[in-house]
Amino acid sequence: LKDPMVVCVTGAAGQIAYSLLPMLGRGLALGTDQLIDLRLLEIPQAQGALEGVVMELQDCAYPLFYKISYGSDPAVLFKDADLIIFLGGFPRKAGMERKELIGKNCQIFKTQGEALNLVGKPTTKCLVVANPANTNCLALSTFASRIPKENFTALTRLDQNRAVWQIAARAKMNVAHISRVIIWGNHSSTQYPDVNHGQIATKVDETITSKPIREKIADNNWLNGKFIADVQQRGAAVIKARKLSSAMSAASAAIDHVRDWCLGTNGRWVSMGVVSDGAYGVPPGLVFSYPVVCENWTWTIIRDLTLDQFSQEKICATARELVEERRDALS
Ligand code: NAX
Numbered sequence: 207l208k209d210p211m212v213v214c215v216t217g218a219a220g221q222i223a224y225s226l227l228p229m230l231g232r233g234l235a236l237g238t239d240q241l242i243d244l245r246l247l248e249i250p251q252a253q254g255a256l257e258g259v260v261m262e263l264q265d266c267a268y269p270l271f272y273k274i275s276y277g278s279d280p281a282v283l284f285k286d287a288d289l290i291i292f293l294g295g296f297p298r299k300a301g302m303e304r305k306e307l308i309g310k311n312c313q314i315f316k317t318q319g320e321a322l323n324l325v326g327k328p329t330t331k332c333l334v335v336a337n338p339a340n341t342n343c344l345a346l347s348t349f350a351s352r353i354p355k356e357n358f359t360a361l362t363r364l365d366q367n368r369a370v371w372q373i374a375a376r377a378k379m380n381v382a383h384i385s386r387v388i389i390w391g392n393h394s395s396t397q398y399p400d401v402n403h404g405q406i407a408t409k410v411d412e413t414i415t416s417k418p419i420r421e422k423i424a425d426n427n428w429l430n431g432k433f434i435a436d437v438q439q440r441g442a443a444v445i446k447a448r449k450l451s452s453a454m455s456a457a458s459a460a461i462d463h464v465r466d467w468c469l470g471t472n473g474r475w476v477s478m479g480v481v482s483d484g485a486y487g488v489p490p491g492l493v494f495s496y497p498v499v500c501e502n503w504t505w506t507i508i509r510d511l512t513l514d515q516f517s518q519e520k521i522c523a524t525a526r527e528l529v530e531e532r533r534d535a536l537s
Pocket of ligand 1: 216217218219220221222223247248249252293294295296297314334335336337339361362363364365393451452453456
């Protein structure tokens with residue numbers, strides 16, 4: 207077994223955490239040989255519920271959880287962390303404006319960013335799930351300026367997984383056959399699920415060949431219309447049906463994101479919110495979802511893809527929304 211990594215999860219008494227922690231304990235994110243020094247952060251009012259979660263984790267008796275601690279002070283729990291998964295945030299209340307939600311969450315990420323700046327390491331890696339995920343991630347990295355910007359990522363893998371499922375179902379294939387589906391931009395309804403570079407693997411006489419998604423699914427009206435809208439609105443559809451927001455799928459996507467970042471994608475493309483260096487005309491500094499490949503805790507943007515006008519407009523629109531969010535968050 208490898209020496210323990212310090213992994214902190216915020217919002218640890220919430221519903222995503224309840225699905226995520228068992229997957230972490232079973233080694234699905236960092237490998238089944240990686241010991242974990244687990245730290246759980248919650249607000250003071252949720253410490254009672256958190257104690258219950260800790261009791262259950264103890265009762266799961268995961269051998270990989272070498273130590274479990276919890277509390278409400280980020281300056282204690284973030285100390286020397288190797289990985290922090292940020293699930294904790296201020297929820298959207300009925301009648302609340304997006305701007306107000308951004309303001310409240312940015313305050314949380316400012317406080318946590320300042321704590322991280324004091325006690326984190328230059329190698330601490332961060333995944334932000336709490337919404338607005340891209341802009342929270344930007345606020346966090348802004349206030350933890352001692353830590354390289356490349357160490358901060360936001361979750362758009364759930365959107366990718368949703369898109370891949372829709373394509374697989376339409377093509378009557380397994381999700382494993384689908385590759386290179388991209389989520390561009392913000393984890394919001396302006397995100398752009400793009401299949402123009404996507405492939406579907408088909409077995410012909412024992413040989414596997416890949417065909418463009420647009421060849422296999424010839425219905426352009428569906429691909430450019432309902433497919434995009436359904437992926438963008440999937441979170442709302444789950445809330446409508448479940449009366450609760452996505453939790454199991456969000457936890458699973460967060461685990462996928464960490465596993466791929468840590469253990470590598472082996473050339474597979476995945477989508478992650480990462481700091482823009484201006485690639486594809488996106489304003490530098492925004493946390494923007496791009497197609498990337500990963501290896502040993504580094505990510506590299508897939509460059510030089512040809513974008514048609516439809517894609518360029520969609521990417522511009524989601525970048526514009528992120529510019530507005532940045533203004534609301536940091537002004
Ligand atoms: P819950 O409300 O069940 O849990 C959030 C927890 O965070 C609560 O227990 C709360 O006490 C805690 N919390 C609040 N402020 C905190 C702080 N300052 N420090 C530490 N903990 C704090 O929400 P849940 O369903 O678990 O969702 C968590 C976040 O993920 C939400 O912001 C949600 O909007 C976001 N999501 C993001 C997704 C993505 O793909 N990026 C998809 C799923 C989800 O909607």
